[in-house]
Amino acid sequence: MPEPRNEKFRVAEYSETLAAILRRADELGVYAIARVQDSQSRSLSLSNGRLETISQAMLAGVGLQVFTQEGFTSFICSDEINPAIGRELVETAASMAHSGSGFATRPSRAVFDLTPDGVATYWSGYKSLDETDYPELVKQMTEANEAARRYGSHLVVRTQLSLTDTHWRIVRSDGTDLSFDQPTSLASHTITAIGSASRLPVNLGATISGADDSILLQPASRNLWELRTRNAAHLATALTDAPLLPASHSNRGYKLILDYALAKGLAHEAFGHASESDVMATSVLGDHGKMRLGEQLGPDTVTITDGSILGDYAYQPISACGKPRQTVNIMEEGRLVAGLADLFSAEKAGLVASGAERVESYRHLPLPRMSNIRITLKDPAPFDRPFEEITPLELQARLIEIGYIKEGEPCLYLAGYNGGQVMPKEGDFVFNCAAIYDLSLAQPKLYQPAIFSGKILSVLQSIQGGLGPLHLDAQGHCGKGGQNVPSSGGSHSFIVIAPNEQIFVGGR
């Protein structure tokens, strides 16, 4: 087996084992997809200036899917990587795969139609953990923690840094042998403010993400994190005494403004998951198992795209099955044109496989997943102020100026993404924000966050417009199928959702 050409790849060490796996699979007449992961990570955390922990973790192992000629399959994995174990894994996996033939198991022969993807390495070029100066990072994080606490008089700040350097190598029985790295970095504060009157604590986060320690060491990135920290600290303090949203504001005639992080949540939860090929049999974007391609499901100003971006938190150039990941326009000008398809369910869903397979680790089965998903709108209204510096009052003024809202018109601004969830089979989604502002008042009024829920198709049809440039760095994690993988995305600085009875902001 040819060696990957870049010596920096730790997974180059496993050539002998991978060769043994493919040889044994060939002897047993089964098709194999083997993926080796070699991951190193380091993390540190501080609480109120005190260094709590520095830790490192290593993860290395091999995951193996085999397919019998009939298409019956199994999966096996081990953290022991050597040729003898590799052969044992194939034998056990082949035996388990054959066991499905006596039951009503649906075979999958998609792997036998794959075209080889050659031998190649994809090196991101980002700094490895060995090249990282940890004492400097401890110093930077300590300073950041101290600075965050100065944004309020009663703030408690927990600061965490996580750096991960993962190398993958994926081989298939058709001779494909692809290696790539997947570096991620994440720095975050969790800021707790205690109310002076209510004594109720409020937690808010401020994060910055990327691929290596440049998120802390590059001035532009560091300044961005500081701005987010300042905003989170001030907002947390203000929220300690903010009222709950009245029930009368819950929906029914209120226009909604979402910032780009919430718009990413909307794209991810309300739309992206429903476009994944493995759920098409029951998804609201499917009809009798096929994706509803060609249907106009949103305004002709709306395009939704998913694709991996170098340097992004959710970067992944090659799929977990060894196919190059495609950038896919799922919706173009409101029309459904493609899905996020893996090789196993693409055909059944009426889609073309787009290399969407992702896994949390070598111990997991591939599923079609998003990477960086974004909503783009035709002719967004300009709004050139830096996003982190825009106040609710400025946003309100700009919305009135460009005619998206009238003075006194019922309108809620939902700021900051706090996670979400979707049931693609029913089309229900929810997500939560960090704060809500009532923009119908001359001075925008702050309310406690409340759950934002609705129906996928309804909300798509209600996207009315966007303001400002694209921001694609809204970072998160996706937990589909019990597997936690990095996700990201975004939209214009703000998007506008027209009033809709199917969209609900939970209030009191």
Add this chain to the structure above:
Amino acid sequence: MLSNKSSSDFLNRQQNRIHAYVDQLLALLVQAERPAERPAERPRAGLPRLKGWRFTLSIGRSLSLSIVDNELGDVYGPPTARDSLGGGIYLIWEDDRRTSTTLDRYTVMNFEQCLKEWRALSFTELYGPDILAPGIYPEVAMLDEAILPLVEGDTTLFYRILSQGQRELQANGALFVDASTNASLTTSYICNSKGLNLSYSSTGFSFSFFADSLYGNGYSKRRLCPEGEVEVVLDDIKTMLPFFKQEGQFVSRADRPALGTASPSDHPAEPPVGDSVLLGSNVAVSFVSTFLLSNLYGSRVVNGQAAFEKGDFLAKKAVIREDISLMLDSLRPYEFSAGRLTGEGVPGGRVALIEKGRLNTPILDLKYANLMGLPPTPAGSVYMEIANQPSPDGAVSHSVPSHMAEAVSQRKSLPELIRQVDHGLLVYVLMGMHTQDGTSGRYSVSAPRSLVIGQGEFKGVVKTTLTGNFFDNLNDPRTTFGWDPREDNPAMLIQCQASTAQ
């Protein structure tokens, strides 16, 4: 119905493999405790010696099989085997710097290199704990040899359970069935430089079914399920599923002005006004976990990031109703939470985190136990106890101690609780709980499949948003509890705002 075949060869092989690894690791760590005498010959020359250490190490094998969207054992849920060996290690160097890192299969063979890297990662840990001397560790049943053949690779039982469930649920109106089965075997070691050297093996077995993404049930213990358990689970789903397929109607109290506007309060003295909402035991547990348990971790308490402060525990402050206690228990036989000791060597046991409504102790590791001035707590799961309604000492399969039998028999059952609701909701599934800030107690979550209860009977489903404050609910005298004998924690009938979203 279920196989009771015993097989210990696989267990012995697993134990032998980890014994060999542990023996090597112990020898290397003992060597690292001694000064490097001949620097030229010692790769660890220049490193300070270790003055203390502890590690946990586990070797495991699990086997699983699933149904995904009616497809049994296909590419999204095939027969799957997973092997692993790993753990964590904590080092105290001669100069009192600390290192916390992971162990993997290759640590022993690369030990000298690892030691150098571990030293490079070391840091000064304020209030870092010492190594704990060995104690007395309670016995708790965690191994069922009947599971071993499954772990070795015999998938027959898995296929049989899943096929039976799929067949029966589809025959009773389920359009889409999702299900999974899993068996596991793990052997663990916990060792330290003060002589702790303890190992034990444990098994696990679980299965679950979900019909049309509407309603599900399952079994999950460290032993094989008893005869008839699969049928009990399937019968429950078959009984409940039709109720979830009827559209219901619900008029919230907020939408009935004559009854007054709902007004969840942030002040415990003002009981919440709203609708009667019955949280199924799994949903009640998620509320307890998000809003109560998350505020009971020692690190969050000491660092000021919890709803409760250090002084609140020392003063035994009353925070919830006086008949409610929250227990942490690692001694329940064959539960997944069962454990003889923590990774730091703290013996297993049972402790009240909240006792009769008053804060007793946070969940404390050694470091935060020192900072709190309280004993460290065991690992384990949390269980609610209600005075005069003690929580079960295990699930239905476990016998209730005789001294508890009378009290247990007085427990209100879940069906009794449902029958007492004139106008309300039963919630089995929530969306968005993970997005809530647990410190304030405030919640705003979506309940997309709330079963409407009218005069004690189910009247179809509605989608609702639940809003309130869980601390208020736990102080509200109207909150009542109902027990499902198969569940460890009770269902809770609370008052909160339930807004319908049609």
